[in-house]
Amino acid sequence: MRLELSMSPTSARRSSIDHLLQHAEPGQPARIEGWIKTSRFSKNVSFLHVFDGSSPRTVQVVLSEPPSEDLKGRLGIHSAVRVQGTWVASPGGEQALEIQATPEQVQVIGPTDPSAYPIQKKRTSLEHLRTIAHLRPRTNTFQATFRVRNALSWQIHRFFQERGFLWIHTPIIAASDTEGAGELFSVEVPGQSEPFFGRPTYLTVSGQLQVECFAQAFSNVYTFGPTFRAENSNTARHANEFWMIEPEIAFADLDDVIALAEDFVRQISLATLEQCAQDFELFDRFVEKGVVQAVRSSVDKPFARITYREAQELLQQSGRSFEYPIGFGQALQAEHERFLAEEYFKGPVFVTDYPKEQKAFYMRQNDDGLTVAATDLLVPRLGEIIGGSQREERLDQLKRRIVELGMEPDDYAWYLDLRRFGSVPHGGFGLGFERMLMWLTGIKNIRDAIPFPRTPGSAAY
RNA sequence: UCCCCGCUAGCUCAGUUGGUUAGAGCACCGGACUGUUAAUCCGGGUGUCGUUGGUUCGAGUCCAACGCGGGGAGCCA
Numbered sequence: 416m417r418l419e420l421s422m423s424p425t426s427a428r429r430s431s432i433d434h435l436l437q438h439a440e441p442g443q444p445a446r447i448e449g450w451i452k453t454s455r456f457s458k459n460v461s462f463l464h465v466f467d468g469s470s471p472r473t474v475q476v477v478l479s480e481p482p483s484e485d486l487k488g489r490l491g492i493h494s495a496v497r498v499q500g501t502w503v504a505s506p507g508g509e510q511a512l513e514i515q516a517t518p519e520q521v522q523v524i525g526p527t528d529p530s531a532y533p534i535q536k537k538r539t540s541l542e543h544l545r546t547i548a549h550l551r552p553r554t555n556t557f558q559a560t561f562r563v564r565n566a567l568s569w570q571i572h573r574f575f576q577e578r579g580f581l582w583i584h585t586p587i588i589a590a591s592d593t594e595g596a597g598e599l600f601s602v603e604v605p606g607q608s609e610p611f612f613g614r615p616t617y618l619t620v621s622g623q624l625q626v627e628c629f630a631q632a633f634s635n636v637y638t639f640g641p642t643f644r645a646e647n648s649n650t651a652r653h654a655n656e657f658w659m660i661e662p663e664i665a666f667a668d669l670d671d672v673i674a675l676a677e678d679f680v681r682q683i684s685l686a687t688l689e690q691c692a693q694d695f696e697l698f699d700r701f702v703e704k705g706v707v708q709a710v711r712s713s714v715d716k717p718f719a720r721i722t723y724r725e726a727q728e729l730l731q732q733s734g735r736s737f738e739y740p741i742g743f744g745q746a747l748q749a750e751h752e753r754f755l756a757e758e759y760f761k762g763p764v765f766v767t768d769y770p771k772e773q774k775a776f777y778m779r780q781n782d783d784g785l786t787v788a789a790t791d792l793l794v795p796r797l798g799e800i801i802g803g804s805q806r807e808e809r810l811d812q813l814k815r816r817i818v819e820l821g822m823e824p825d826d827y828a829w830y831l832d833l834r835r836f837g838s839v840p841h842g843g844f845g846l847g848f849e850r851m852l853m854w855l856t857g858i859k860n861i862r863d864a865i866p867f868p869r870t871p872g873s874a875a876y
Numbered sequence: 877u878c879c880c881c882g883c884u885a886g887c888u889c890a891g892u893u894g895g896u897u898a899g900a901g902c903a904c905c906g907g908a909c910u911g912u913u914a915a916u917c918c919g920g921g922u923g924u925c926g927u928u929g930g931u932u933c934g935a936g937u938c939c940a941a942c943g944c945g946g947g948g949a950g951c952c953a
Contacts, residue, residue, distance in 0.1 A: 457910050464913080477911075530922095535887065535903045536914065542946065543887070584917050598951090621953095646951060647877055659953060738949090749949080802953065847953030860946095871877095872944090 433470035436512065437751035438788055439502040445514040446499045448524070450553065453536055454490050456481070463490060464523070465498065471559060471693045475513040480520040483624065491790045492536055493553060541863050548867055548876055558693035560864065563687065564852055565859075568869065570686040571660055571848075573641060574679055579637045580662060585622030587641065590614055591826055598645035598654075618643035621845065622662050624830055627806065630663035631833050632843050637662040639848075647871050651860040652797070652850065656869040663843035669779075669788040669805040671701050672842040674764050676792055676801055679846075680763065681714040687855060695856070703857020710855055712762070713795065719764040723747070723786065726755060733759070744770055747791075749798055756793040764863070776816050777830075777843075778804040790844070797854050803844025810834035 429448055439445065449467035461482060464473035476498050482490065490496070492788070502514030507513070533547050534554060534819035544551040551557045552870055572582065590612070599617035603610065610616065622638040629636045642659040664671060688695055688707060699707045721729070723743075730741040739748040747766065749756075756764055768786040771778070792801035807813040813834055817824050823850050824831065850865040862868040867876045 453914070454917065455910090456914055457912080457915095458908090460911060462912050462915095473913095475913080506911060507913065530886085530902095530904050533886070537902055538888070539887065540916085546945085642953080644952075648951060649877085650949080650951090651947085653952070657953070799953070845953060850953060 421593060424688075431469035432465070432467045432472070432474050435502075436470060436472055436474065439512055441512065442504055444499070444501045445502045445516075446497070447476075447514065448497045449474070449495070451490060451492060451494050451496060453492065455724055456487055459492075461487075463498070465496060466558070466564075468558060470724045471562075471697065472510070473557070475507065475510055476500065476514050476693055477503075477513055477760070478521070479515065480518060482521070486518055486523070487519065489526040490521070491527060491529035492531075493527040493532060493534070494523055495527075497522040497524055509810045511609070523679050541860065545862055545868075552822045552866070554699060559691075559864075560852075560858065561696045561866070562694050562855065563691045563698075563856055564864070566690045567683065567687045568639070568658075568848070569853055570683045570690065573686070574682050575635075575637050575662065578635065581629065581633045582636055582638050583622070583626050583629045583633075583636045585619070585625040585638045585640065587619055588612070588616050589619040589625075591617055591624075598647075600643050600645045604784060620644055621659070622663065623663065623843065623845065626663045626843070627830070627833060627841065630665045630828075630843070631837065631839070634665045635662070646870055649871060651862075652853075654849065654861050654865060654868050657861070657865065658848035660848060662845060663841065665839050665841040667805070667842050669767065669790060669842060672805060672828045672844055673767070673790055673801050675848075676765075676790075676844050677718045677763075678849075680718075680792070682799070683851070684710055684714050684855060692854045693868075694755065698856045698858075703859075704853075706857035709795070714763070716762060718792070719760040719762065721755075721764065721766060722768045723766055723770065724768065726751070726859050729759060731752065746773060752793045752798040753795075756798070757795040761795070763792055765790050765792050771816075777813065777820065779840075780812055780816070787844070794854055796857075799848055800854060801844050801846050803842065805840065805842035808838045808840050810838065813875065841867060 429446065432447055432449060435447065439780065444775065447465055447467070449465040452464040452466050452473050454464070455462045458481060459479070461478040463476040463478070466473045476855045485558045497515055498514060500514045502512055503515045505511060505513040511532055534550055539554065540843045541556070544554060544557070553559060571609070575582065581863055599620065602616040602618060619642060621642060626636055626638050638661045640658065641656055643656055645655065646653070662675060666673060686709065695707050699705065726747065727741055727745070730737065733754065735754065737750055739750065740744070755766070756762070767788070767790045768781060770785060770790045771780060771787045774787050778789045788805035790803050791799045794800055800871055807816065810831060814824055814831060817827060849861050852858065853861065859866050862870060
């Protein structure tokens with residue numbers, strides 16, 4: 416099904432520029448509202464380029480008479496305007512249609528003083544735009560980024576909804592730490608000594624334990640919402656607030672989880688590339704050359720799949736010298752993951768069956784007594800974007816593992832109940848939404864993939 | 877949290893072994909010209925050299941602390 420998101424007018428009063436550029440006919444009366452991207456003036460003819468965020472394209476407005484000096488001074492970069500006129504075929508090569516108008520048909524709704532405006536009609540570094548995060552949504556790169564971010568989230572919902580998954584709104588305020596470790600932001604009322612909820616509460620680090628309750632009642636479910644980690648991570652791939660997608664499927668083993676993850680990554684990638692084809696031209700040219708073809712070729716073929724043990728053997732046979740030690744029991748470090756995804760498999764690869772010590776308590780224990788039915792999906796450029804597993808559905812094994820790890824079984828009474836009443840094999844995975852966006856677009860810093868990033872020492876806006 | 881690098885005009889940067897009045901491109905301002913497309917041409921420098929302290933006759937330049945930013949690592953998604 417081809418999605419026609421631009422078919423409907425933005426409101427009863429006006430149509431989006433994206434809609435008009437596709438549907439206006441020469442000779443029709445024109446009316447647009449938006450902001451000026453660039454303007455050029457000469458003695459006899461002037462050009463205004465107007466955008467409204469609905470399209471990477473601008474509308475060229477042609478004034479065949481010179482505007483007054485006063486009006487001209489108010490038609491600089493990012494002045495808000497309303498233009499009425501007539502759609503005509505454009506003699507210029509860059510656009511099919513343009514608007515012919517008189518200066519009187521241009522109304523300045525909110526002027527911008529170009530000499531004071533922090534964003535200029537030139538290339539500006541992403542680092543500098545981060546310092547004016549309230550203004551960067553109006554730049555070409557961030558216009559494309561946030562249109563793609565929107566499209567990707569829509570395609571994620573669409574993927575699950577078309578397959579009968581229920582979107583479960585798991586709580587943002589959580590009573591325990593899902594992983595039994597990791598750093599949490601606590602939720603409390605300033606000046607109040609007693610916990611508001613009668614117990615310590617935290618911002619969620621994962622909705623998985625809660626969504627498992629719903630998987631044991633609705634079979635196929637997913638979460639899609641914000642997640643919080645108080646880790647003092649200062650990298651281009653970590654933020655303290657990010658969005659995560661966590662599907663959970665019942666009557667399923669690790670193979671089913673992997674099949675779902677592969678189908679999911681392939682479908683949402685291709686659908687987003689198609690929905691935002693024009694925006695991806697920008698990423699392909701200016702952000703990461705060749706990124707579209709790289710993503711396509713990654714998802715065109717079946718994803719590779721190896722066990723953790725095989726991965727360690729591959730690393731040993733590679734003849735490479737790595738900074739970190741390799742061998743069974745050693746962690747797969749970033750350098751190892753990059754070797755596997757970028758050099759050896761040259762595409763996405765599932766690594767399965769990790770040592771139980773490296774993974775969370777709820778993952779299903781394999782018969783070897785050493786490993787668990789876990790998987791990470793590693794992709795070129797980024798490393799891990801998915802972490803998932805089959806869950807331990809056997810009450811005794813799960814309880815034993817909780818005790819082994821020094822955790823308090825009573826804290827997990829409700830979670831253990833799921834294994835007591837109608838327990839079935841089940842599993843799921845977590846996908847970092849921003850990391851997926853970065854993989855598709857080539858954006859290199861997570862701070863540029865989220866509207867207002869929260870990172871250690873930084874929460875302006 | 878650890879390692880490395882950076883901070884000079886609105887932006888991106890240059891600035892010599894420490895030396896007198898601080899440099900470029902673009903942006904911006906003024907003018908010219910043009911159915912233009914990040915237009916083009918001519919003219920104009922708009923500055924608390926991140927902050928504080930130190931060394932020195934003299935600091936954008938050397939030293940220290942702090943702040944901010946970037947890259948990498950760990951942790952992870």
